[in-house]
Amino acid sequence: MQILSPAHPGEVIKEDVIGAYGLSVTDAARVLGVGRPALSAVLNGRASLSPDMALRCEKAFGISMDLLLKMQLQFDIAQVRKATKNMKVQKFKPVA
Numbered sequence: 001m002q003i004l005s006p007a008h009p010g011e012v013i014k015e016d017v018i019g020a021y022g023l024s025v026t027d028a029a030r031v032l033g034v035g036r037p038a039l040s041a042v043l044n045g046r047a048s049l050s051p052d053m054a055l056r057c058e059k060a061f062g063i064s065m066d067l068l069l070k071m072q073l074q075f076d077i078a079q080v081r082k083a084t085k086n087m088k089v090q091k092f093k094p095v096a
Contacts, residue, residue: 006078008045009054009071017061018043032056048072 018028029039033056041047049072051065058065 004078006074008075009049009068010042010045013057014043017063031060
Protein backbone atom coordinates (compact mmCIF):
# COMPACT_ATOMS: atom_id res chain seq x y z
CA MET A 1 0.00 0.00 0.00
CA GLN A 2 1.32 3.37 -1.00
CA ILE A 3 1.16 6.39 1.31
CA LEU A 4 0.33 9.43 -0.80
CA SER A 5 1.64 12.09 1.56
CA PRO A 6 3.93 10.62 4.20
CA ALA A 7 5.23 12.94 6.88
CA HIS A 8 8.68 14.40 6.56
CA PRO A 9 10.81 13.02 9.42
CA GLY A 10 11.54 16.59 10.49
CA GLU A 11 7.89 17.00 11.45
CA VAL A 12 8.09 13.97 13.73
CA ILE A 13 11.31 15.17 15.34
CA LYS A 14 9.85 18.66 15.77
CA GLU A 15 6.55 17.57 17.33
CA ASP A 16 7.24 14.25 19.04
CA VAL A 17 10.76 14.88 20.30
CA ILE A 18 11.71 18.54 20.51
CA GLY A 19 8.17 19.68 21.28
CA ALA A 20 7.61 16.89 23.79
CA TYR A 21 10.72 17.92 25.72
CA GLY A 22 9.86 21.62 25.48
CA LEU A 23 13.16 22.44 23.76
CA SER A 24 13.76 25.38 21.51
CA VAL A 25 15.35 24.75 18.12
CA THR A 26 18.48 26.48 19.40
CA ASP A 27 18.66 24.20 22.46
CA ALA A 28 18.02 21.08 20.37
CA ALA A 29 20.73 22.11 17.89
CA ARG A 30 23.16 22.54 20.77
CA VAL A 31 22.30 19.07 22.13
CA LEU A 32 22.74 17.54 18.66
CA GLY A 33 25.99 19.41 17.99
CA VAL A 34 24.71 21.02 14.79
CA GLY A 35 23.97 24.55 13.65
CA ARG A 36 20.53 26.00 14.28
CA PRO A 37 19.92 26.76 10.56
CA ALA A 38 20.70 23.16 9.57
CA LEU A 39 18.33 21.72 12.18
CA SER A 40 15.63 24.26 11.37
CA ALA A 41 15.77 23.32 7.67
CA VAL A 42 15.20 19.65 8.53
CA LEU A 43 12.46 20.36 11.06
CA ASN A 44 10.57 22.51 8.57
CA GLY A 45 10.97 20.06 5.67
CA ARG A 46 13.25 22.32 3.64
CA ALA A 47 16.12 19.82 3.83
CA SER A 48 16.34 16.05 3.85
CA LEU A 49 17.31 14.24 7.00
CA SER A 50 20.86 12.95 6.51
CA PRO A 51 22.16 9.72 8.05
CA ASP A 52 24.45 11.86 10.22
CA MET A 53 21.55 13.92 11.61
CA ALA A 54 19.46 10.75 12.10
CA LEU A 55 22.28 9.18 14.13
CA ARG A 56 22.60 12.33 16.22
CA CYS A 57 18.85 12.20 16.96
CA GLU A 58 19.14 8.55 17.94
CA LYS A 59 22.07 9.21 20.29
CA ALA A 60 20.52 12.31 21.84
CA PHE A 61 16.83 11.43 22.03
CA GLY A 62 16.63 7.66 21.57
CA ILE A 63 14.52 7.81 18.40
CA SER A 64 15.56 5.07 15.98
CA MET A 65 17.88 6.17 13.20
CA ASP A 66 16.49 3.37 11.04
CA LEU A 67 12.92 4.59 11.53
CA LEU A 68 13.84 8.18 10.71
CA LEU A 69 15.71 7.21 7.55
CA LYS A 70 12.85 4.95 6.41
CA MET A 71 10.52 7.91 6.88
CA GLN A 72 12.85 10.07 4.78
CA LEU A 73 12.92 7.44 2.04
CA GLN A 74 9.11 7.17 2.02
CA PHE A 75 8.85 10.95 1.84
CA ASP A 76 11.37 11.12 -1.02
CA ILE A 77 9.61 8.35 -2.96
CA ALA A 78 6.26 10.14 -2.62
CA GLN A 79 7.80 13.40 -3.85
CA VAL A 80 9.34 11.74 -6.90
CA ARG A 81 6.11 9.90 -7.74
CA LYS A 82 4.25 13.23 -7.66
CA ALA A 83 6.77 14.65 -10.13
CA THR A 84 6.58 11.74 -12.60
CA LYS A 85 3.83 13.43 -14.57
CA ASN A 86 6.45 15.78 -16.01
CA MET A 87 9.14 13.12 -16.41
CA LYS A 88 9.92 12.22 -19.99
CA VAL A 89 11.14 8.63 -20.08
CA GLN A 90 10.63 6.05 -22.76
CA LYS A 91 9.83 2.46 -21.84
CA PHE A 92 12.72 0.23 -22.92
CA LYS A 93 11.74 -2.51 -25.36
CA PRO A 94 14.51 -5.00 -26.01
CA VAL A 95 14.94 -6.23 -29.55
CA ALA A 96 14.02 -9.91 -29.71
